Amino acid sequence: MKFIYDFLIILVEKIALPLAGLFSKKLKKFSEGRKSVFNDLETANLFQQKIVWFHAASLGEYEQGLPIMQEVLKEYPDHQLLVTFFSPSGYEVKKHNSIADYVFYLPLDTLKNAKKFIQLVQPELAVFIKYEIWPNFLSELNQHQIPTLLISGVFRKNQIYFKSYGTFLLKAVKNFNYLFVQNEESLQTLKNNKITEAMVSGDTRFDRVFLQTKMDNSLSFVQNLKNNLPCIVFGSTWPEGEQFISTYINETSHQVKYIIAPHQIHSEKINQLQKKIQRKVILYSELKDKNTNLTEYDVLILDTIGLLTKVYSEADIAYIGGALGNTGLHNILEPAVFGVPLVIGNHFAKFPEAEILRQLGGLTAISKYSEFKNELDTLIQNEEYRTKKGQVCKNFILKNIGATEKVMKYIKTERLL
Numbered sequence: 001m002k003f004i005y006d007f008l009i010i011l012v013e014k015i016a017l018p019l020a021g022l023f024s025k026k027l028k029k030f031s032e033g034r035k036s037v038f039n040d041l042e043t044a045n046l047f048q049q050k051i052v053w054f055h056a057a058s059l060g061e062y063e064q065g066l067p068i069m070q071e072v073l074k075e076y077p078d079h080q081l082l083v084t085f086f087s088p089s090g091y092e093v094k095k096h097n098s099i100a101d102y103v104f105y106l107p108l109d110t111l112k113n114a115k116k117f118i119q120l121v122q123p124e125l126a127v128f129i130k131y132e133i134w135p136n137f138l139s140e141l142n143q144h145q146i147p148t149l150l151i152s153g154v155f156r157k158n159q160i161y162f163k164s165y166g167t168f169l170l171k172a173v174k175n176f177n178y179l180f181v182q183n184e185e186s187l188q189t190l191k192n193n194k195i196t197e198a199m200v201s202g203d204t205r206f207d208r209v210f211l212q213t214k215m216d217n218s219l220s221f222v223q224n225l226k227n228n229l230p231c232i233v234f235g236s237t238w239p240e241g242e243q244f245i246s247t248y249i250n251e252t253s254h255q256v257k258y259i260i261a262p263h264q265i266h267s268e269k270i271n272q273l274q275k276k277i278q279r280k281v282i283l284y285s286e287l288k289d290k291n292t293n294l295t296e297y298d299v300l301i302l303d304t305i306g307l308l309t310k311v312y313s314e315a316d317i318a319y320i321g322g323a324l325g326n327t328g329l330h331n332i333l334e335p336a337v338f339g340v341p342l343v344i345g346n347h348f349a350k351f352p353e354a355e356i357l358r359q360l361g362g363l364t365a366i367s368k369y370s371e372f373k374n375e376l377d378t379l380i381q382n383e384e385y386r387t388k389k390g391q392v393c394k395n396f397i398l399k400n401i402g403a404t405e406k407v408m409k410y411i412k413t414e415r416l417l
Helices: 002-020 025-032 037-044 059-075 088-094 111-121 135-143 164-174 184-192 204-212 220-226 239-251 267-276 308-312 352-360 369-381 383-400 403-413
Strands: 051-056 080-085 102-105 125-129 148-153 178-181 198-200 231-237 257-262 281-283 299-301 317-320 342-345 363-366
Touching (some): 025 088, 037 102, 051 059, 059 088, 080 088, 088 102, 135 148, 135 164, 148 403, 178 184, 220 299, 231 239, 239 267, 257 267, 317 369, 342 369, 363 369, 369 383
Parallel strands (some): 178 198, 317 342
């Protein structure tokens, strides 16, 4: 199976991706962005520096690793951070806007690429985030005796690593020096497969969102829009959710302000959404400045990225997109940390934090418009109900912070840096 894996990766790198790039802008970036990686690494002379390497699939995993990156910089100021991304959606956002000293794409996981990458970087420590398990890179790191950690890992017994045909991937998992996992199920799954260098640390995303509460989250244009009225924030929305949202806004008589942050901010998508809404709508890009008088508007559409986390701090109610369809639930912890009650779609089986919050009562999952409408109506009209659900969400975050401390304790105790 390892031979087949290596063959397929080479096939993807040499043939499939360049062809796919002719038809997809995202895949073109995915392919084109990797062409200069080795030249850029040679120019940077990373092997002459003390490098700590973090690898993230995309933006969400980067945010997951951020608390540890910050602590590494604080505890080891003579070291520099290298962050690599697998996906363009992470790299394009953070290539000029990261706490890391260097940001690159990760070359595809061929043996040749792994050897060359490790030779050029020679990191003192490699930290992979959540699901990022690349056999050739991990093997090469192991051969060079470079310590490797997995943080915020999630393992289930039905994953490919634990199938008869996935033994080479299980070997890759065993190449980690230590694995920090989110829950007991993950730890037990590893133990059942004779992996003992692991512990339950929790999810560093809790630490990441908690850090957000310590920052300045004030946005004058949001406060201007609200004008002391309740505000519903619809975050990371997709078309299936936007149909519910536009219908609700058009039909409701409640005195409420709305902020919509679509996941896709292409102009044609934004225009389609705007046309569905029969209330007074303004786009963020239409604001002449942050002090534009928004009191006469009912709806603000964020046709930009980077503001949603702060906007959640002003929300009274939050709907988070992705789980009405099959695109995957977006981050519910960002609004939860501000004590905001949550509404999501009902396809969230792979998101244990959503199920826990549903059971605790801080989150409501809906599958049809009538449920969506009833829940929003109740949250708007019943302040006690709204406050109670929001407090459940906030307490859930506070109870689960601390993963970063456990990882850093290991790094210090084992003297990895």
